[in-house]
Amino acid sequence: xxxxxxxxxxxxxxxxxxxxxxxxxxxxxxxxxxxxxxxxxxxxxxxxxxxxxxxxxxxxxxxxxxxxxxxxxxxxxxxxxxxxxxxxxxxxxxxxxxxxxxxxxxxxxxxxxxxxxxxxxxxxxxxxxxxx
Amino acid sequence: xxxxxxxxxxxxxxxxxxxxxxxxxxxxxxxxxxxxxxxxxxxxxxxxxxxxxxxxxxxxxxxxxxxxxxxxxxxxxxxxxxxxxxxxxxxxxxxxxxxxxxxxxxxxxxxxxxxxxxxxxxxxxxxxxxxxxxxxxxxxx
Numbered sequence: 001x002x003x004x005x006x007x008x009x010x011x012x013x014x015x016x017x018x019x020x021x022x023x024x025x026x027x028x029x030x031x032x033x034x035x036x037x038x039x040x041x042x043x044x045x046x047x048x049x050x051x052x053x054x055x056x057x058x059x060x061x062x063x064x065x066x067x068x069x070x071x072x073x074x075x076x077x078x079x080x081x082x083x084x085x086x087x088x089x090x091x092x093x094x095x096x097x098x099x100x101x102x103x104x105x106x107x108x109x110x111x112x113x114x115x116x117x118x119x120x121x122x123x124x125x126x127x128x129x130x131x132x
Numbered sequence: 133x134x135x136x137x138x139x140x141x142x143x144x145x146x147x148x149x150x151x152x153x154x155x156x157x158x159x160x161x162x163x164x165x166x167x168x169x170x171x172x173x174x175x176x177x178x179x180x181x182x183x184x185x186x187x188x189x190x191x192x193x194x195x196x197x198x199x200x201x202x203x204x205x206x207x208x209x210x211x212x213x214x215x216x217x218x219x220x221x222x223x224x225x226x227x228x229x230x231x232x233x234x235x236x237x238x239x240x241x242x243x244x245x246x247x248x249x250x251x252x253x254x255x256x257x258x259x260x261x262x263x264x265x266x267x268x269x270x271x272x273x
Contacts, residue, residue, distance in 0.1 A: 004229070004230055005227075005228070005229035005230070006170070006229055006230060006231065007170035007171070007211060007227060007228075007229040007230065007231040008170055008227070009169065009170050009171070009172050010227060025144035025145045025148060026148055031189075031225040031226050031227075032223060032225050032226070033213065033215075033221070033223060033224050033225060033226045034221070034222040034223040035215050035216065035219035035220060035221045035222060036219060036220050036221075036222060037216055037218055037219045037220075038218070041222075042216070042219070044213075044226065046189035046190060046226055046253070047189065047253075048187040048188065048189040048252065048253035048254050049187065049252055049253065049254045050252060051251075051252050072143060072144050072147050073143075074256075075147050075176070077178060078176035078177070078178050078183055079150075079176060079177045079178075080150050080151055080153070080154040080174065080175070080176050080177075081154060081175045081176060081177050081182070082154060082173075082174070082175040083151045083152075083154045083155050083174045083175070084155070084172035084173055084174060085151075085172040085174060085187065086148055086151045086152065087144075087147065087148070087151065087174075088144065088148060089144070109252075111188075111189065111190055111191060111192060111193075111252065111253045112187070112188075112189035112190065112252045112253015112254060113189050113190040113253060
């Protein structure tokens with residue numbers, strides 16, 4: 001079974017943007033899977049520590065922006081002794097083709113993983129082409 | 133040093149700096165459980181006790197098992213990533229598989245009073261120091 005691989009640590013990737021941030025803190029890129037069916041495009045993003053209320057999904061000029069905030073007030077009063085990873089907010093954006101029905105986008109968050117379903121516009125669904 | 137993260141503008145930055153400063157600190161010693169295995173852990177001190185924080189996005193609570201001994205904690209489980217059957221995959225960055233990691237804690241802990249919390253893909257283990265490890269005041273007679 002493919003699930004029996006031993007997991008390896010994936011380094012968190014920092015967000016590199018053209019714009020500079022006005023906040024001193026670092027942002028990370030969620031690990032993302034994207035797959036497509038005939039009905040929709042699905043994005044699955046890993047954002048551990050982000051709860052439902054702290055995620056923002058926006059579509060502007062065909063750009064899908066995802067921003068997840070972690071509640072770092074939970075770390076208040078904790079002194080780090082030994083660390084292997086850093087924490088930060090998450091951000092990532094994707095350029096959408098016009099084939100997406102933007103109003104129909106839905107999002108679900110479970111165990112730190114967000115699933116975004118972007119339904120395809122009617123005209124973008126696959127058609128069988130008949131050969132004459 | 134006592135860290136405080138109250139200033140909303142500087143708080144996250146301060147936390148990140150503190151985490152960086154402790155990166156690969158030798159607190160766990162040159163043990164057999166060196167860093168680098170999955171899942172990565174952060175260990176904090178809270179008063180006398182310890183807090184181990186582990187990011188496990190996409191791992192269901194039922195797929196997670198935690199065992200504790202006097203000076204070691206074992207975190208094991210599996211992470212599944214599934215796709216719809218007829219889907220064509222554009223991008224695959226998430227990893228799936230099994231993990232089993234033992235973290236040796238260089239002090240005596242009280243395994244019966246460990247509390248585990250798992251929320252939004254983050255596991256937090258609250259580990260109390262063993263009673264016999266706590267400092268005692270010695271009266272001079």
